[in-house]
Amino acid sequence: MKALVLTAPQGPQSATVTERDTPVPAAGEVRVALKAAALNHRELWVSLGQYPGMQLPAILGADGAGVVDAVGEGVDADMVGREVVLYPAANWGDNPDYPSPEFGCLGMPYPGTLAEYICVPADAVVAKPAGLTFAEAAAIPLAGLTAWRCLTTKGNLKAGEKVLITGIGGGVAIQALIFAVAMGAEVYVTSGAQDKIDQAVALGAKGGVVYKQEKWGKSLAALAGSVDVVIDGAPAVSFAEYSRCLNMGARVVIYGPTGGAKFQVVAPELFFRHATIHGSAMGTLDDFRAMMAFVAERNIKPVIDSQFNLDQAVDALLYLQNDHGMGKIVVNI
Amino acid sequence: MKALVLTAPQGPQSATVTERDTPVPAAGEVRVALKAAALNHRELWVSLGQYPGMQLPAILGADGAGVVDAVGEGVDADMVGREVVLYPAANWGDNPDYPSPEFGCLGMPYPGTLAEYICVPADAVVAKPAGLTFAEAAAIPLAGLTAWRCLTTKGNLKAGEKVLITGIGGGVAIQALIFAVAMGAEVYVTSGAQDKIDQAVALGAKGGVVYKQEKWGKSLAALAGSVDVVIDGAPAVSFAEYSRCLNMGARVVIYGPTGGAKFQVVAPELFFRHATIHGSAMGTLDDFRAMMAFVAERNIKPVIDSQFNLDQAVDALLYLQNDHGMGKIVVNI
Numbered sequence: 001m002k003a004l005v006l007t008a009p010q011g012p013q014s015a016t017v018t019e020r021d022t023p024v025p026a027a028g029e030v031r032v033a034l035k036a037a038a039l040n041h042r043e044l045w046v047s048l049g050q051y052p053g054m055q056l057p058a059i060l061g062a063d064g065a066g067v068v069d070a071v072g073e074g075v076d077a078d079m080v081g082r083e084v085v086l087y088p089a090a091n092w093g094d095n096p097d098y099p100s101p102e103f104g105c106l107g108m109p110y111p112g113t114l115a116e117y118i119c120v121p122a123d124a125v126v127a128k129p130a131g132l133t134f135a136e137a138a139a140i141p142l143a144g145l146t147a148w149r150c151l152t153t154k155g156n157l158k159a160g161e162k163v164l165i166t167g168i169g170g171g172v173a174i175q176a177l178i179f180a181v182a183m184g185a186e187v188y189v190t191s192g193a194q195d196k197i198d199q200a201v202a203l204g205a206k207g208g209v210v211y212k213q214e215k216w217g218k219s220l221a222a223l224a225g226s227v228d229v230v231i232d233g234a235p236a237v238s239f240a241e242y243s244r245c246l247n248m249g250a251r252v253v254i255y256g257p258t259g260g261a262k263f264q265v266v267a268p269e270l271f272f273r274h275a276t277i278h279g280s281a282m283g284t285l286d287d288f289r290a291m292m293a294f295v296a297e298r299n300i301k302p303v304i305d306s307q308f309n310l311d312q313a314v315d316a317l318l319y320l321q322n323d324h325g326m327g328k329i330v331v332n333i
Numbered sequence: 334m335k336a337l338v339l340t341a342p343q344g345p346q347s348a349t350v351t352e353r354d355t356p357v358p359a360a361g362e363v364r365v366a367l368k369a370a371a372l373n374h375r376e377l378w379v380s381l382g383q384y385p386g387m388q389l390p391a392i393l394g395a396d397g398a399g400v401v402d403a404v405g406e407g408v409d410a411d412m413v414g415r416e417v418v419l420y421p422a423a424n425w426g427d428n429p430d431y432p433s434p435e436f437g438c439l440g441m442p443y444p445g446t447l448a449e450y451i452c453v454p455a456d457a458v459v460a461k462p463a464g465l466t467f468a469e470a471a472a473i474p475l476a477g478l479t480a481w482r483c484l485t486t487k488g489n490l491k492a493g494e495k496v497l498i499t500g501i502g503g504g505v506a507i508q509a510l511i512f513a514v515a516m517g518a519e520v521y522v523t524s525g526a527q528d529k530i531d532q533a534v535a536l537g538a539k540g541g542v543v544y545k546q547e548k549w550g551k552s553l554a555a556l557a558g559s560v561d562v563v564i565d566g567a568p569a570v571s572f573a574e575y576s577r578c579l580n581m582g583a584r585v586v587i588y589g590p591t592g593g594a595k596f597q598v599v600a601p602e603l604f605f606r607h608a609t610i611h612g613s614a615m616g617t618l619d620d621f622r623a624m625m626a627f628v629a630e631r632n633i634k635p636v637i638d639s640q641f642n643l644d645q646a647v648d649a650l651l652y653l654q655n656d657h658g659m660g661k662i663v664v665n666i
Contacts, residue, residue: 052605095582097581097582097607098581098582098606098607099581099607235598235600236600248431248432249428249430249431254600254603254604255604256600256604257600257601261599261600261601262597262598262599262600263597263598263600264595264596264597264598265568265595265596265597265598265610266594266595267568267569267587267589267590267594267595267596267612268590268594269612270587270610270611270612271587271588271589271612271613271614272385272612272614273431273612274430274431274432274612274613274614275612276609276610276611276612277598277603277609277610278603278609279600279602279603279604279605279606279607279608279609280604280607281604281605281607
């Protein structure tokens with residue numbers, strides 16, 4: 001089969017589309033003939049070796065959708081032919097609060113989705129929602145799962161509450177926007193560019209603030225008042241500004257370090273407001289199933305920026321590395 | 334009646350023990366003839382005007398225990414004669430997650446416990462545990478309630494988990510130590526002085542670290558490994574050291590600003606560990622009832638440093654203001 005294989009941690013150009021043995025499903029596994037994959041910044045970090053526990057060579061790609069074409073021992077043969085979306089990780093473990101040491105993503109350490117075939121545990125696939133194409137379904141898993149757990153398990157977002165989502169160009173941020181709007185929340189965003197805020201408003205946001213202006217927290221306060229939940233992948237450049245807008249009982253959920261690792265907290269702002277700061281990363285298989293059920297029931301569509309073929313997968317990574325449009329980059333297979 | 338009244342926000346010496354009208358219970362209230370009160374640093378902040386929403390003159394004191402001696406309209410007359418402990422605040426409101434704008438403590442804005450009598454809502458008193466003297470019962474409410482909510486509602490501490498309690502000289506810290514030991518946790522402490530760590534070990538702690546040594550986080554790691562819960566009233570001087578010791582799924586609970594308001598968080602440490610930082614302040618009436626039930630059932634005793642009479646209440650405040658021993662300062666009435 002063809003697959004995008006990274007052999008050295010020297011950036012996207014050190015990955016190549018090459019021939020690999022087609023995997024054979026082990027006991028308890030299904031093999032999925034992939035129809036579409038999607039990119040995340042994770043592939044760039046992995047290609048640069050900037051990830052704990054690097055193991056090379058690796059087939060890249062965490063997001064995928066396709067058709068089951070073979071099953072291993074002990075798996076119902078009726079699964080063959082099913083259209084499915086893949087849980088983008090494996091081995092979370094028994095504790096829903098945090099993953100086990102064996103936890104990892106598809107696309108390093110586990111084989112990835114930028115390939116013609118992949119084998120995964122039979123319980124780690126869910127039915128592709130009928131209203132989504134393979135490309136749309138593949139655009140959801142990793143960013144969607146991260147956003148879902150931030151909003152629900154961690155943020156406990158309720159209809160009618162106000163939520164701030166920082167850096168609305170990013171994949172997690174856009175998916176969080178789409179989910180939060182569908183949940184009946186009042187959504188505000190930040191971005192470096194007004195046109196991305198305009199696109200967020202078209203997707204249902206109430207408004208947004210350009211974070212390149214000084215003291216943008218004051219503009220946010222004027223626009224939104226106080227907020228109940230924050231979904232933030234860039235606390236180093238955001239927390240100090242929005243912290244003045246936290247409501248009593250606010251939940252801040254941090255999922256990324258864009259713009260720097262460190263941020264400063266004012267303790268009395270935290271305890272007099274009875275506020276909470278959660279760290280969150282990806283999510284459990286149960287989170288994934290709950291998210292996909294919500295996607296199917298509410299006919300949620302992701303935002304797709306552009307599409308490539310598997311032969312162009314390195315070009316797709318380079319496109320991701322440069323500043324691109326708003327939404328996911330899909331690789332059709 | 335006699336009461337300790339603060340008339341100007343100029344420190345403990347601007348409070349005096351004077352005559353005030355004995356209060357009459359309104360509908361739904363009980364009057365308690367106080368037998369003992371206890372001090373918290375809150376009284377010092379209030380005496381210096383360092384508290385939001387200052388209202389003077391004020392009868393100081395949040396902690397109290399005594400005997401019901403009169404009831405207002407609609408309250409069962411059988412309550413007269415009951416030995417009770419007082420919920421140290423009022424008007425939390427309907428949302429258990431955070432208090433309403435009307436929420437406040439006894440001892441400013443509401444009348445305090447450093448007095449011969451106080452009127453409070455009939456449902457805001459609970460039976461004094463039979464195993465405690467009035468002095469012991471009065472030593473628990475505010476510090477105990479704060480510690481209880483940090484450990485349970487916020488920290489979700491489970492038996493067998495490791496908990497770090499910073500600044501073990503403080504009232505909340507000592508009470509958190511006593512509760513955590515009774516809950517079956519493995520408790521570690523920090524203090525500026527080895528003798529306080531020794532006293533903490535006598536109360537059931539496994540060990541502790543003197544925070545005046547440089548890089549004490551490394552000593553903590555060597556002593557405790559990683560910790561599951563942190564109860565911290567001094568994050569500005571503590572967080573950067575213990576953050577390296579946070580376990581996966583750790584819960585840090587911040588309840589005070591001793592040593593400075595600001596602390597720095599490393600975002601990846603938070604999200605890769607799926608850790609949470611909670612702000613917490615006091616607690617609900619339900620938290621208070623649950624804590625007092627635990628105190629009665631487990632025969633919990635507070636640590637008392639020293640005792641004064643009501644006529645010496647200003648001396649007691651001055652003693653609190655200076656560095657004193659370990660435990661609560663009780664004022665017998």
